[in-house]
Every structure is written in C-alpha cells, then in structure tokens.
Amino acid sequence: MNKRGNQIISILSFGKSYKMWLFTCILFSLLDVAVNILIPYAGKKIVDIISIENGNEEFLTSVWFMVTLLLMGTINIFFRKLSISRFTEYTIRNLRNNLTSHIQKLPFNSFKKHHSGDLASRSNTDIDLITTLLTQISDFIYEPLIFICAVIYGLILNWKLLLVTVIVLGLATVLNNFATKPISKFSSKLQKEFGRANSLIQDTVKGNYIVKSFNLKKVLQNNYQSSQTSLYNLEMQIVKRRLFTLTITTFLLTFPLVVINLYGGSLTFAGEMTIGEFTAFIAIIAYLGHPVIRLITLVSNMKAANGAAERINEILNYKIEETSKDKYITNKETDIAVAFENVSFSYDDKTTVLTDINFKLPKNKTVALVGVSGGGKSTILNLVCGFYNITNGKIKVFGNEINKIDLKTLRAQISMVTQDTHIYPTTVAKNIGYGKKNSTREEIINAAKISNAHEFIVNLSDGYDTILTESGSNLSGGQKQRITIARAILKDAPILLLDEPTSALDNNSEKLIDEALKKFTKNKSVLVVAHRFSTIKNADEILLLNNGQIAERGNHDELIESDTLYRKLYLKQYKESENNNLFEGMSYNA
Numbered sequence: 001m002n003k004r005g006n007q008i009i010s011i012l013s014f015g016k017s018y019k020m021w022l023f024t025c026i027l028f029s030l031l032d033v034a035v036n037i038l039i040p041y042a043g044k045k046i047v048d049i050i051s052i053e054n055g056n057e058e059f060l061t062s063v064w065f066m067v068t069l070l071l072m073g074t075i076n077i078f079f080r081k082l083s084i085s086r087f088t089e090y091t092i093r094n095l096r097n098n099l100t101s102h103i104q105k106l107p108f109n110s111f112k113k114h115h116s117g118d119l120a121s122r123s124n125t126d127i128d129l130i131t132t133l134l135t136q137i138s139d140f141i142y143e144p145l146i147f148i149c150a151v152i153y154g155l156i157l158n159w160k161l162l163l164v165t166v167i168v169l170g171l172a173t174v175l176n177n178f179a180t181k182p183i184s185k186f187s188s189k190l191q192k193e194f195g196r197a198n199s200l201i202q203d204t205v206k207g208n209y210i211v212k213s214f215n216l217k218k219v220l221q222n223n224y225q226s227s228q229t230s231l232y233n234l235e236m237q238i239v240k241r242r243l244f245t246l247t248i249t250t251f252l253l254t255f256p257l258v259v260i261n262l263y264g265g266s267l268t269f270a271g272e273m274t275i276g277e278f279t280a281f282i283a284i285i286a287y288l289g290h291p292v293i294r295l296i297t298l299v300s301n302m303k304a305a306n307g308a309a310e311r312i313n314e315i316l317n318y319k320i321e322e323t324s325k326d327k328y329i330t331n332k333e334t335d336i337a338v339a340f341e342n343v344s345f346s347y348d349d350k351t352t353v354l355t356d357i358n359f360k361l362p363k364n365k366t367v368a369l370v371g372v373s374g375g376g377k378s379t380i381l382n383l384v385c386g387f388y389n390i391t392n393g394k395i396k397v398f399g400n401e402i403n404k405i406d407l408k409t410l411r412a413q414i415s416m417v418t419q420d421t422h423i424y425p426t427t428v429a430k431n432i433g434y435g436k437k438n439s440t441r442e443e444i445i446n447a448a449k450i451s452n453a454h455e456f457i458v459n460l461s462d463g464y465d466t467i468l469t470e471s472g473s474n475l476s477g478g479q480k481q482r483i484t485i486a487r488a489i490l491k492d493a494p495i496l497l498l499d500e501p502t503s504a505l506d507n508n509s510e511k512l513i514d515e516a517l518k519k520f521t522k523n524k525s526v527l528v529v530a531h532r533f534s535t536i537k538n539a540d541e542i543l544l545l546n547n548g549q550i551a552e553r554g555n556h557d558e559l560i561e562s563d564t565l566y567r568k569l570y571l572k573q574y575k576e577s578e579n580n581n582l583f584e585g586m587s588y589n590a
Contacts, residue, residue, distance in 0.1 A: 007309035008302065011130055014098060015091030022137070024083040029141040032076040035069050037149040040283035042066040048276035080138050088134040096127060099312060105320035108387045126308035133305035136298055143291040143298070150287035157277045157284075161264050165288055242300060260285060321386070327406050334399045337363045337495050337525030338384055343393035345376075345383060353379050354548045357393070359541075361495075366526040368539035370566075375545035377529040381497045384527065386410050397495070415488035418499040421480040423472030428457055429464040431483055435490030447490040451516040453482035478509025482516065489520050496521060498528040542566070 015022065045062045154162035260282070268278045338361040345354040354376045361367045369377040382388055383395060386407045395402045402410055415435075424431055432447055433439045444464065448454040456479055460466040472480045481501060488496070501517070502510040530536050537556040544552040544559075544566050552564050559566040 007306050007313055008130075008133070010313055011095060011309045012091070012134075014094040015087055015134075017094075018087055018090040021083045021087035021090070025080055025087060025138045026141055028076050028080040028083065029138050030145070032073065032080055032142055033145045033149055035073045035076060036146060036287065037153060037284075039066065039069050039073070040153070040280040042069060043283055044274075044276035044280035046276075047279045048274055051275060080142075084135060084138045087137070088131060091134060092127060092131050095130070095312070099127075099316065102316055102318075102320060106318055107321050107389075108382070126311050129301075129305045129308040130312070133301050136301060139294060139298055143294045146287045147291040147295075150284040150291075153284055154281060154288065157281045158264070158267060158273050161260060161267060161273075161281060164259055164263060165285070257285065321407050327409055335363050336396070337361050337365075337398060338527060339394075339396040339399075340380070341394040341396070343383070343395060344391045345379060345388065346391055347388070352391075352548060354383075357548075357550060359543055359550065359553070361525050361527055362540070363494075363525050364523055365540040366521065366528060366538070368536050368542045369527070369529045369545060370531070370536060370542060371545035371551075376548045377545055378499050381416070381499055381527060381529060384495075384497060385414055385416065413493050414495045414497060415491045415493040416497040416499070417481075417485055417488050417501045419501060421472065421477075421484045423468050423475065423480055423483065425467070425469060427462075427465050427467055428460065428483065431468060432486045432490060435487035436492070439490055443490060444486075447486040448483075450489050450519050451482045451486035452512045453479070453486050453516075456482075476509070478512065481509070481513055485513065485516055485520065494525060496524045496526045498526065498530070500529050500531060 042062055042065050046059065046066065049059045049062060151162065151166065154165070264273065264278050264281060267273045268275060273281075340357045340359050343354060343357040344352065346352045357376075357380070359367065369380060371377055379388075383390060384397070384402075386402050389403070397405070397410060397413060424434070429441065429444050432444045432453075435447070436443065441464070445454060448457055448464075457464055457466075468474060472483070475483070485501070498517070502513050528539065536542060539555065541553060541555060542559060543550050544564075546565075552559060552566055554562075554564075560570060561567075
C-alpha cells in the first residue's frame, strides 16, 4: 500500500504515456503567467504617459502592447485548458480500464471483502473526484507562479504596501489550513458511505422479489434512510468547514483592499509612488488575493481526491490471479480428465471445507457429486476452475497440476453451467456468442438448437437480435438456463462442470434441459453436482460427500444394492417420485 501522501502520484502514473499534453499545459501556464504579469506593467506605462506632455506616440505603442497581451492571454487560456483536458481524459480512461481489468483478474476471495455496490462507487464516484483534481493541475502551476511574480512586482512598486497585503493574506492562509485539516478525513468517510448507499440500492433492485415477498420494503427503506442521514451529516460537516473557510478568507481578502487604497493613496500623495505604480499595484491585488483563495480550494479538492485515490489504490494493490505459468496443456491423450489427489481446502485457514479428497474423472465419463448443502460439492467444481488455491494435495487436469498451468489455459478446457444463470443486457446472439470468440451466427444457432433454446428464441420480438434486460428478467428461468447451456455448448470444452443446472426449474423446463444436456455431454468429461435422481442414476460414478469427505462411492446400482446411506435416502424419498429432490430436507442422521 502506498503511503497516504503518494496516492495521487500513483494515479498520475496512468497518464505517463500522455505526458506531452501535461508538458504543453505547463508551457502555456508559464506563458499565461508572463502575459498576466505584463498587463499591469502595460497599464502602469499608459497611466504614467497620460500624466506627461507630448507622449502620444509612446501612448499608442503602449496601448497596442496591451491589446497584444490580452489576445495572447486569451490564446494561452484556450491551449492551457485544452491540453490539461486531453491529459485528464487519457489518464482517467487508462485508470478506468486498468481498474476494471484488475477487478476482473482478482481471485474470488477478494470479492468477499467488498460489496459490488461499493466497487461500483469506487469505479464512479471516486474516479469523478480524481477527474476534478486532474483538470485543475494547470491551476496548481499557474496560481503559485502568478502569486510569486505578483509579489516580486509588488516589491518593485512599493515594498511597504506589499508587506501589509502579504501579512493579511498570510493570516488568511494559516486560518484556512487549520479549518480544512479534517476535510480529507470526512471526504474518505463520505466516499465509503456513498459505497454503502450504492450497495443498498443495488440490493433493493436485484432482490426486488425477496423485498416484496418478505415485506422488507420498510426495513430496507429504513436502512437506506439511515445511510442518507449519514451522508447528509458528513456532507454538511464538509460544507460547514468550507463555508467557514470561505467566510474567513473573504473577509481577510476584502480588508486589504481598504488598507491598500488608504495607505497606497497616502504614499502616492507623499510622492513615494506614481499614479501609474499605484494603478499597477491595484491591478496585481487580484494576483495576490485570488491565487490564495484558489489554492485553498485546490488543497481541499486534493484532500478529497487523495481519499478517493486511496480507496482505488486499495483495489489496485490486491494481488491478481497468477498467470506466469505454462501456457499449454500437455498429455491431453491421458485417460483421466480430472484427478484429485489427497486434496484438502479451507476458505479462511480456520474452517476446513474439504479433507483428503481422492477421485478421478475418466475421459468422456460422468462423475456425480451428491450430498446435503454445505458438504463441499460446489467447492470441488470451483477448485477445478482454479478459483481458489487448495490447502494440501494436487488437482490435475489431463495429467497437469493446475497450480502449474496458466489459469486462462486451464479454463479454456472447461465449460461450466450453474443454477445461477447470468444474462448480459445485450442481444440473445451475443449472450450465446460469449462462449466462443468470433463465433458465427450459424454456430450460435446450432448451439441454441442443441440446447433446445432455438424454438423460443425465434419467437421473441427480434429473434436472436432481441435485447435482453438486466439479469434476463424478460425470460423465464428455463429459457435463461438454456441460453447459458447454449453458451457452454458453443465453447465446446472437453470438460463440463454442472452445478445443479435444473434445481430451480419446473418439470417441463427440467425435461428440456435434461434432453439438451444428454446431447451435449456426449464425448465430454462431466463432473456434475446434482440433487435430482434423473441426473444421478446415469453417472458412471457417484461420490457422496459428508462433512467435506467422500463417505460413499460407486454407481447407482452398486450403492442401492449395498447397505449405504445413499440407499436409505433413495428408499425414503424416491419410491414416491423419481423427480423429488434426493437430499432436500434430509440429514445424515436419517
């Protein structure tokens, strides 16, 4: 983790390829300083010339000089703002792309630390704060320089008058620093509360059915209102600090104008300053006062952006999944597709989920994993995909240890279908097409036919070009599942992982999907987590898991013929209906 003061610097590194725009901004900022400090000088010349006789020619020259400076100032401002805008846009684009890419590469356990709404807040609200700061980089250059040049010119004009002005402005700066000190702390808390509020909204939208069916509207509304109250309190604390700062600064910057006019006028009457010098000093007051106010705001924005950068860097500093491994699967001709050798696993090094798991999935065969919820069935599928690192033992895919294979290469060998379907808010064709890069429409349609999805797809409003809503809410559960199966079919990986793909479906949908899976699983090595008897009975081997261990193993006939727990559960539930859930509501004390 970077030190707190280096958060913004680390963000700037995303714009290093576009530093030319930053240097351009610096150049025009310097030119802008030079032009703006010469304008009071030109004004002084004009006023002093007016006060003498026979100065017509020099007067016209000074006027044209003033006009030229004003035109140059306009051009400088345009290019200064343009260059910093380009630098900001490119930097933020790279930051967003890197952040999104990094999040996608994070291991699964990283997502347990943050709600998706909080991640969205970091990708939007926090980046907006950084964007605001980057657009002000030119001001960080321009404002201090114009202030320094104004001080130098003020010394030349009259050091006494300058001293009075600088003292009062110095007091304003000291008081402002004292007032803005807690802003960074409040801003960091504010962004965290924004993330919490986003999470609550997301939970309400995604869990709308649960909200309504369990009458949770009031509960969630109270939670959201509580979050909004916290947001309001934090925002008001920041607003009060800023208003307090602005009030003090405004007063302390107004008072010098009175002092300068009174004292400067007396110096002019006393002959210590010319009228032109006094006029020039009045002009540079803006360069002595405004930069101070502006820098106060910039410092406040920097503190807020620093808190946002810290939250973004927290995500960017999480370790991604390792990729520097073998890029090729060797020994694909082996008869064993997947092998677990003495595998143990725990999520948090405290609670053991799997203990000493040993089994083999032969090529083009099916192994079913059964047992009550929490037995470790889905965990085994996740381990095959390399989503988590095992504690002990070895997992091999086609004879290759998966911890020695590049994860992208490993996952190219695997298609996975779960009960939790994910539909993207795009066309049906694109949802299926995600299974294979650059897939043709013919390949997509063929995959849909195998998955028994083609018939309902062509009856949609725009067929395969129908735009699906978020989470596929304009489709039934069975339709969504058949689209995800079509996606897996299109991938055509040699290993197929099925995690209860029909558990939440009605009988008709289950029948259609079972038919699709029978066609699809030919010549595939299948590892299936199942509760339904229709899926289990045809497996080449059944592994019954109990408390993270393989308690029983064999095919359906072998387990039924022996005095096994599997047989007891079968006799208790499946004599009534083969479509009942084999382990639903059961315990291993049956």
